[in-house]
Amino acid sequence: MYKIIKAEFIAPNVKSFILEAPHIAKKRQAGQFVMLRVHDKGERIPITIADSNTEEGWINIIVQGLGKTSAHLNTLETGDHLQDLVGPLGLPTHIENWGTLVCMSGGVGTAEALPIAAAGKAAGNRVISIIGARNKDLVIAQEQMAEVVDEVRISTDDGSSGRHGLVTDVLQDLMDEGIKPDMIVAIGPLPMMAAVSNQTKEIGIPTMVSLNAIMVDGTGMCGACRATVGGKTVFVCVDGPEFDGHQVDFKELGSRQKMYKKQEEESHKCFLERQMKKMKAEQMNEEVPA
Amino acid sequence: MKRERPQSFNTVAMKERLTIPRQDMPEQDATLRSANFLEVNLGLTPEQAVVEAQRCIECKNPTCMEGCPVNIKIPDFIQLICNEDFIGAAKKIKEDNSLPAICGRVCPQETQCEEVCVMGKRFEPVAIGRLERFVADYAMQHGNGSEEIFGKPKSTGQKVAIVGSGPAGLAVASDLIKEGHAVTVFEALHEFGGVLVYGIPEFRLPKAILREEVATLETMGVKFVKNFIVGRTMTIQELMADEGYDAVFLGLGAGLPRFMNIPGENLNGVYSANEFLTRSNLMRGYEFPEWDTPLYRAKHAIIVGGGNTAMDAVRTSKRLGADEASIVYRRSEEEMPARNEEIHHAKEEGVNFMNLVNPIEFIGDDQGSVVAAKCLRMELGEPDESGRRRPVPMEGSEFIMDVDMVVIAVGNGSNPLISQTTPEIETNKWGNIVADEDGRTSMDGVFAGGDIVSGGATVILAMGAGRKSAIAINDYLKAKVRSSA
Numbered sequence: 085m086y087k088i089i090k091a092e093f094i095a096p097n098v099k100s101f102i103l104e105a106p107h108i109a110k111k112r113q114a115g116q117f118v119m120l121r122v123h124d125k126g127e128r129i130p131i132t133i134a135d136s137n138t139e140e141g142w143i144n145i146i147v148q149g150l151g152k153t154s155a156h157l158n159t160l161e162t163g164d165h166l167q168d169l170v171g172p173l174g175l176p177t178h179i180e181n182w183g184t185l186v187c188m189s190g191g192v193g194t195a196e197a198l199p200i201a202a203a204g205k206a207a208g209n210r211v212i213s214i215i216g217a218r219n220k221d222l223v224i225a226q227e228q229m230a231e232v233v234d235e236v237r238i239s240t241d242d243g244s245s246g247r248h249g250l251v252t253d254v255l256q257d258l259m260d261e262g263i264k265p266d267m268i269v270a271i272g273p274l275p276m277m278a279a280v281s282n283q284t285k286e287i288g289i290p291t292m293v294s295l296n297a298i299m300v301d302g303t304g305m306c307g308a309c310r311a312t313v314g315g316k317t318v319f320v321c322v323d324g325p326e327f328d329g330h331q332v333d334f335k336e337l338g339s340r341q342k343m344y345k346k347q348e349e350e351s352h353k354c355f356l357e358r359q360m361k362k363m364k365a366e367q368m369n370e371e372v373p374a
Numbered sequence: 375m376k377r378e379r380p381q382s383f384n385t386v387a388m389k390e391r392l393t394i395p396r397q398d399m400p401e402q403d404a405t406l407r408s409a410n411f412l413e414v415n416l417g418l419t420p421e422q423a424v425v426e427a428q429r430c431i432e433c434k435n436p437t438c439m440e441g442c443p444v445n446i447k448i449p450d451f452i453q454l455i456c457n458e459d460f461i462g463a464a465k466k467i468k469e470d471n472s473l474p475a476i477c478g479r480v481c482p483q484e485t486q487c488e489e490v491c492v493m494g495k496r497f498e499p500v501a502i503g504r505l506e507r508f509v510a511d512y513a514m515q516h517g518n519g520s521e522e523i524f525g526k527p528k529s530t531g532q533k534v535a536i537v538g539s540g541p542a543g544l545a546v547a548s549d550l551i552k553e554g555h556a557v558t559v560f561e562a563l564h565e566f567g568g569v570l571v572y573g574i575p576e577f578r579l580p581k582a583i584l585r586e587e588v589a590t591l592e593t594m595g596v597k598f599v600k601n602f603i604v605g606r607t608m609t610i611q612e613l614m615a616d617e618g619y620d621a622v623f624l625g626l627g628a629g630l631p632r633f634m635n636i637p638g639e640n641l642n643g644v645y646s647a648n649e650f651l652t653r654s655n656l657m658r659g660y661e662f663p664e665w666d667t668p669l670y671r672a673k674h675a676i677i678v679g680g681g682n683t684a685m686d687a688v689r690t691s692k693r694l695g696a697d698e699a700s701i702v703y704r705r706s707e708e709e710m711p712a713r714n715e716e717i718h719h720a721k722e723e724g725v726n727f728m729n730l731v732n733p734i735e736f737i738g739d740d741q742g743s744v745v746a747a748k749c750l751r752m753e754l755g756e757p758d759e760s761g762r763r764r765p766v767p768m769e770g771s772e773f774i775m776d777v778d779m780v781v782i783a784v785g786n787g788s789n790p791l792i793s794q795t796t797p798e799i800e801t802n803k804w805g806n807i808v809a810d811e812d813g814r815t816s817m818d819g820v821f822a823g824g825d826i827v828s829g830g831a832t833v834i835l836a837m838g839a840g841r842k843s844a845i846a847i848n849d850y851l852k853a854k855v856r857s858s859a
Contacts, residue, residue, distance in 0.1 A: 111607060121564060125658070125661075125665040125666060126666050127666040127667040128564075128657070128667075152666060167564070168564040168600075168601050169601060170562065170564075170602070170603060171603070171606065171607070173603070173606060175794075300649055300652050300653060300657065300667070301562070301563060301652060303603060303629070303789070303791060304629060304789050304790060305572070305627075305629040305630065305631075305648055305789065306646060306648045306652050307630075307631045307633070307646040307649055308646075308649045310633075310640055312640060317635075317639070317640060322789075322790055322794075335742075336640055339741060339742030339743075340640065340642060340742070343642040343643075343743075344668040347662065347668035348668065350663055351662070351663045354663050
């Protein structure tokens with residue numbers, strides 16, 4: 085069992101976990117992920133490592149409660165335990181001094197972009213962060229990002245913070261201001277990474293994306309996470325998770341992500357019903373005087 | 375092989391032995407079992423086991439032993455069964471094989487010990503596999519673990535790390551713990567057993583049996599660490615330099631599924647056999663949503679390939695409720711690498727065999743899910759380098775069939791993790807680790823065996839390789855002590 089040192093919501097439905105994991109903390113590099121199971125009948129899911137501390141022996145993951153497993157995970161509190169935790173997995177991000185690096189991130193992807201932005205800065209790049217979210221409550225890690233990069237720009241779908249629009253609009257603003265990025269890193273939901281890759285392909289800026297695929301073992305053994313990059317099949321877990329965004333078949337990956345949509349909904353429904361029952365039972369207990 | 379003949383306990387006259395029929399193993403009814411995941415074979419009864427053992431004609435030169443990759447003393451344990459000393463028989467097997475309950479179930483005996491059984495030349499061979507399984511189960515049920523058999527050896531103070539808890543790793547662990555070394559097995563997944571847990575289905579090898587075998591090794595003193603990926607969580611160099619391991623054995627398995635490189639292979643509903651079986655076996659997808667991991671329940675499933683893995687996958691899809699579950703194999707049944715028993719069981723359970731057929735494309739709907747397979751009919755031409763007749767496409771034979779799930783079971787390549795993280799260990803052009811006969815790799819103190827060296831093979835061959843490596847590791851550790859003394 086793997087101890088949760090600290091758990092706290094940092095945005096609606098988005099929780100940050102500090103996990104006891106001394107071995108992983110020691111080895112982990114930017115861009116790598118862990119596989120975890122919440123309970124003894126749980127599925128294995130991949131989550132990118134956002135931060136770590138070698139001396140204190142912990143890693144940090146940020147989880148958005150979308151499906152059954154992530155929703156269940158987000159019910160866990162400080163002091164609880166995970167069933168299984170293994171890593172670090174995947175190839176570390178390739179970092180060099182490109183010149184001007186723009187890190188574009190959406191949703192919880194910002195937490196994952198943070199270590200890459202920091203590593204990019206340490207390698208001598210001028211780093212600009214573009215953070216996108218649906219609204220201002222969902223903008224996460226803005227302050228931490230501001231600490232490590234030269235400049236942070238925000239975009240929200242509803243205009244409640246920063247520019248009203250998408251991260252691609254902010255990139256266009258930068259270009260209009262005469263800033264020419266040498267390298268783009270895009271991390272976030274698939275449609276966002278696809279839109280960025282489309283945009284940068286046209287203007288010829290190399291773009292790296294971090295793909296989130298369905299995985300089972302996470303070590304190359306099963307091939308569930310395959311994607312097409314440059315016309316060739318890759319395994320995201322051992323060949324990635326980072327790839328040249330201009331080469332990725334986003335349409336295929338998008339439909340592969342929906343492979344179990346029906347089952348996931350069923351599973352999520354079962355979970356919510358169980359949670360509801362539990363809450364009702366607890367309420368009953370409270371109401372009955374001792 | 376010169377050896378002393380075991381004491382005979384067989385009271386049946388030699389001539390009569392030839393007339394005893396080979397004892398059939400009771401099994402679950404085919405219609406019943408094709409809808410559940412319980413074990414198919416039910417094992418011999420004690421009475422049957424004694425009768426079967428009495429069929430052995432006690433050859434002067436027992437070829438059966440040579441047919442066994444780990445040279446189990448087959449004539450000896452058979453005589454002990456004749457004497458109804460089932461525990462003694464189990465102990466005799468465990469001198470050479472630490473996992474008899476597993477091997478008795480999954481070994482291809484018909485191409486090993488039983489193939490060379492002298493009885494088999496004119497009659498049916500002695501059912502050595504069934505006897506092995508019987509005594510192993512008997513000993514397990516009667517609480518006779520190996521720790522009693524071997525006692526606690528004197529500690530050498532030397533540490534061995536075993537990477538991977540599959541058949542090769544477990545065999546090495548068992549041999550080296552008996553020598554008094556401190557043995558730790560590192561496993562990447564959350565359960566121990568490697569392919570025995572993620573690959574082989576419950577109906578062929580119940581997980582409880584596997585857990586029991588692992589637990590026996592634990593009581594003998596083997597330490598098991600799960601969720602630990604050597605190469606990533608800690609490198610081999612760190613294990614040796616920082617953690618003080620004197621030797622390392624790599625039993626990583628093949629573990630990187632091969633695909634056919636034909637259009638449509640990344641459609642939803644197209645699985646590698648590894649993924650399909652892992653979702654079902656390790657993750658218990660067949661109990662979704664009670665267990666969280668989802669798995670397709672297809673109506674028309676095809677499984678491409680003719681090996682044991684293909685049989686496991688097709689029988690699993692049948693159990694998941696497929697109306698039609700078919701093997702699609704490009705050669706004929708004669709060339710199938712699967713065990714006869716698996717093919718026979720699959721047929722009994724209603725699996726359809728489409729031999730001499732090869733898919734060339736999978737067709738999807740607008741949601742990206744597979745709905746059909748385009749195939750060619752094949753005929754057999756001249757033998758190829760494997761000695762089997764080469765399948766050749768028949769002109770104008772193209773046809774399309776409706777399918778809603780495809781499982782690709784055409785073998786495994788090698789996992790890139792170790793070559794990515796430990797370049798000093800030499801690998802060949804297929805990515806397999808280069809090791810000599812005794813498992814020595816190009817890195818001092820590091821040994822390897824099983825599928826990661828040989829490419830995809832069987833459980834017992836991996837165990838055989840593991841046992842050879844165990845001898846070499848033991849010698850290496852002894853020499854290390856001598857040179858430092």
